[in-house]
Amino acid sequence: MGDKVKIQIKNVSKVFGDHPERAIDLLNEGYTKDEIMEKTKLAVGVAQATFDVYEGEIVVVMGLSGSGKSTLVRCINRLIEPTAGEIIIDGTNVLDLDEKELRKFRQKYFGMVFQHFALFPHWSVLRNTSYGLEIQGVDKAEREEKAMRALELVGLKGWEENLPSQLSGGMQQRVGLARALALDPEVLLMDEAFSALDPLIRSDMQDELINLQEKMKKTILFISHDLDEALKLGDRIVLMKDGAIVQIGTPEEILTNPADDYVRKFVEDVDSSKVLTAESVMKKSEAVAYLKSDGPRSALRKMRRNNLASLFVVDDKHKVVGILNVRDVARNVNKGKDVISDIIDKEITQVHLDTPAHDLFNLMENSKYPLAVVDDEKHLKGVIVRGSLISMLSKQGVTDVE
Amino acid sequence: MWNSIPRIPLGDWVEALIDFLVNNFSIVTKTFSNITDAGVTWIESSMFALPPWLFIIIVALLAWFTTKRKGVTVFTVVGLLFIWNINLWEPAISTVALVIVATLIAIIIGVPIGIFSALYEMVYKIVTPILDFMQTLPAFVYLIPAISFFGLGKVPAIFATVIFSVPPTIRLTALGIKQVPGDLIECADAFGSNKPQKLFKLQLPLAKTTIMAGINQTVMLALSMVVIAAMIGAKGLGSEVWRAIQRLQPGKGFEAGIGIVIVAIILDRILQSITDKKKQ
Numbered sequence A: 001m002g003d004k005v006k007i008q009i010k011n012v013s014k015v016f017g018d019h020p021e022r023a024i025d026l027l028n029e030g031y032t033k034d035e036i037m038e039k040t041k042l043a044v045g046v047a048q049a050t051f052d053v054y055e056g057e058i059v060v061v062m063g064l065s066g067s068g069k070s071t072l073v074r075c076i077n078r079l080i081e082p083t084a085g086e087i088i089i090d091g092t093n094v095l096d097l098d099e100k101e102l103r104k105f106r107q108k109y110f111g112m113v114f115q116h117f118a119l120f121p122h123w124s125v126l127r128n129t130s131y132g133l134e135i136q137g138v139d140k141a142e143r144e145e146k147a148m149r150a151l152e153l154v155g156l157k158g159w160e161e162n163l164p165s166q167l168s169g170g171m172q173q174r175v176g177l178a179r180a181l182a183l184d185p186e187v188l189l190m191d192e193a194f195s196a197l198d199p200l201i202r203s204d205m206q207d208e209l210i211n212l213q214e215k216m217k218k219t220i221l222f223i224s225h226d227l228d229e230a231l232k233l234g235d236r237i238v239l240m241k242d243g244a245i246v247q248i249g250t251p252e253e254i255l256t257n258p259a260d261d262y263v264r265k266f267v268e269d270v271d272s273s274k275v276l277t278a279e280s281v282m283k284k285s286e287a288v289a290y291l292k293s294d295g296p297r298s299a300l301r302k303m304r305r306n307n308l309a310s311l312f313v314v315d316d317k318h319k320v321v322g323i324l325n326v327r328d329v330a331r332n333v334n335k336g337k338d339v340i341s342d343i344i345d346k347e348i349t350q351v352h353l354d355t356p357a358h359d360l361f362n363l364m365e366n367s368k369y370p371l372a373v374v375d376d377e378k379h380l381k382g383v384i385v386r387g388s389l390i391s392m393l394s395k396q397g398v399t400d401v402e
Numbered sequence B: 001m002w003n004s005i006p007r008i009p010l011g012d013w014v015e016a017l018i019d020f021l022v023n024n025f026s027i028v029t030k031t032f033s034n035i036t037d038a039g040v041t042w043i044e045s046s047m048f049a050l051p052p053w054l055f056i057i058i059v060a061l062l063a064w065f066t067t068k069r070k071g072v073t074v075f076t077v078v079g080l081l082f083i084w085n086i087n088l089w090e091p092a093i094s095t096v097a098l099v100i101v102a103t104l105i106a107i108i109i110g111v112p113i114g115i116f117s118a119l120y121e122m123v124y125k126i127v128t129p130i131l132d133f134m135q136t137l138p139a140f141v142y143l144i145p146a147i148s149f150f151g152l153g154k155v156p157a158i159f160a161t162v163i164f165s166v167p168p169t170i171r172l173t174a175l176g177i178k179q180v181p182g183d184l185i186e187c188a189d190a191f192g193s194n195k196p197q198k199l200f201k202l203q204l205p206l207a208k209t210t211i212m213a214g215i216n217q218t219v220m221l222a223l224s225m226v227v228i229a230a231m232i233g234a235k236g237l238g239s240e241v242w243r244a245i246q247r248l249q250p251g252k253g254f255e256a257g258i259g260i261v262i263v264a265i266i267l268d269r270i271l272q273s274i275t276d277k278k279k280q
Helices: A021-028 A033-040 A069-076 A099-109 A125-129 A131-135 A140-153 A169-181 A199-216 A227-233 A251-256 A261-268 A296-306 A326-335 A357-365 A386-395 B010-024 B026-049 B052-067 B070-085 B089-119 B121-136 B139-150 B154-178 B182-190 B195-224 B226-230 B237-247 B250-279
Strands: A005-016 A043-054 A058-062 A084-089 A110-113 A187-191 A219-224 A236-241 A244-249 A310-314 A320-325 A350-352 A371-374 A380-384
Touching (some): A005 A021, A005 A069, A005 A219, A021 A033, A021 A043, A033 A043, A043 A069, A043 A219, A043 A244, A058 A069, A069 A084, A069 A187, A069 A219, A099 A110, A110 B182, A125 A131, A125 A140, A125 A169, A131 A140, A131 A169, A131 B195, A140 A169, A169 A199, A199 A227, A227 A251, A236 A251, A236 A261, A244 A251, A244 A261, A251 A261, A296 A310, A296 A326, A310 A326, A310 A380, A320 A326, A320 A371, A357 A386, B010 B026, B010 B139, B026 B089, B026 B139, B026 B154, B052 B250, B070 B089, B070 B250, B089 B121, B089 B154, B089 B195, B089 B226, B089 B237, B089 B250, B121 B154, B139 B226, B154 B195, B154 B226, B182 B195, B195 B226, B195 B250, B226 B237, B237 B250
Parallel strands (some): A058 A219, A058 A236, A110 A187, A187 A219
Antiparallel strands (some): A005 A043, A005 A084, A236 A244, A371 A380
16 A cells, blocks of 8 residues: 555535535534424535545445445546535546546546446457456457456456356356446546445455555555455545544544544444454553663563563664563563573564454464564564453454354 | 307308418428329339239239248239239239338338337327327328328328328337336436447337338328328229229129228238348
8 A cells, every 4th residue: 555645635525416516514513414304404415524545455435225325436536516515536536527528538547337327238258358448449459458458457357258148147247347446547436336246256356456556556545434445445434424534544443442432333243353463452561671771680670660471672773572470570680680582482473563363362262471563574563462452352242252 | 259259260260271381382392292103103114014813913922922821822813813814903003013012101200200209209209199180180181281281192192191191100219219118218328329330239129020010001091091192192992992993893892891891801910020020
């Protein structure tokens, strides 16, 4: 995920009905969707949505039906004309484009995948896949080559001459995905792309999207009403309710720190141990012993002050060397020794930041010390103690921990 | 009180309008007249050029290849032989020629109007009441202006037939295009299609079946007009019926009537099978 902002959505609102400007003023004054409906008979679809999408990330816009998530995404490519706000993509305000510029912009920037596939029933899979290129006037040989490559990518090689009706739902949506990918678009808009598929196929498609994304690094805006899907796919999740954004955050932030009751309700059903990682349950370890500089006395002081029975030892590059046990440290102090190197226990368990919380239980079971949480370079990032792991998970309402 | 309101001279206005059109648009009516006349004459004479037996074989083959049904093919052969046998061959050919020309004109006018009224709500709102008016106004009523414009003969008959039979083509073209699923239109938009691309790549291909059904209805309505058209001088099976009415010859009238039915069934089956094939 890069740090470059790809899409800026600023204060975007969509109001349905005559003279929608009336509702914008009310929104600015802080009225809710229901109050505005009562006052003006205008339906607020999206209320002052603001967020950024970074290049190469998957943002899942999530909410129940009627929450305005589909409307919001259609505002981005102006399939639905926003009533107010700004949508800036790579420096271009999409709302400033005239009809012709908008068409060109859509051709260049957006690939869209639809809930009910939206394949043209009278065309072969290949022609459907090359549709975007066809309307751009790309010549036949080139567009068919690109379409074939996209079909290969989604695993549909050999089906190109079939009609969509001869394919299963999952395969049809692969065609839908291939049609969007064939354009090599800057942004992929996926509107409940997997919602019409049955659960097993849906899960397969999600895995496949994750695989593809590792290669493609596209900026993807994914609409979903399914929290599990959002947690699985999203680098970040935008939660919507009644047209307004309730919370924006990484899956973990949403799970561990729901912004309000609405989000909490959403999150309740999720098995948190599946999504929580070592990083989110660990305690940032402030107290460590430095191999080079710390002697038994300073180590003991650190342990007392932080109320610890053991202390990780790190070298000068902050790599974990081992752990000190309070009894051994006290013995060395009593003996008047000035070093700790002889009492370091190297039999510790290191886990990566991304280890699922689910797996931590077993590791915890087999280790007499807390777990050391390390990053890619083996630098110590935090510590997981049994008590904090269990309390964190029970807060999330996980009952069936194996 | 009621009597004191002067009578509204609606009839006078219509006559004034028609006089105005006749006097000022004679170039238009003459051009239409010449083109249509030439068209009918050409189609008629090329069909007359074929000996009846050859014509019957051709139509039978056409019926077989479009419908793939033995019954329809046999009916076509037997029906046409019967028409030939009762000496109605020439009027039948004249009738078919008239229907073909009227239908072609109806398609040329009707499909574009249908497309526009599907794409633009304004056009739809204007066209719909006009179509309702055309379909409910008794057909005899527009025979009269047809005569004023074109005199007696084939051309006014075709003119009246077109007006009577064009509404289904317009309506079903509009319906077919409006029935194209919204998510497909949205998809075409999302990929940046312009209006012609949407029309020719998506809307018209998907509306084809419905449009064909409309054209089929137009053909049937055109056939049903032949007796009325005969009153202003169109030759054909209709004029045979009309003559039988005037001379009180029920037998002759019945024969010509059966002829019309046979032609109608053959045309309908062939057109319908083309429509159904598109559907699959």
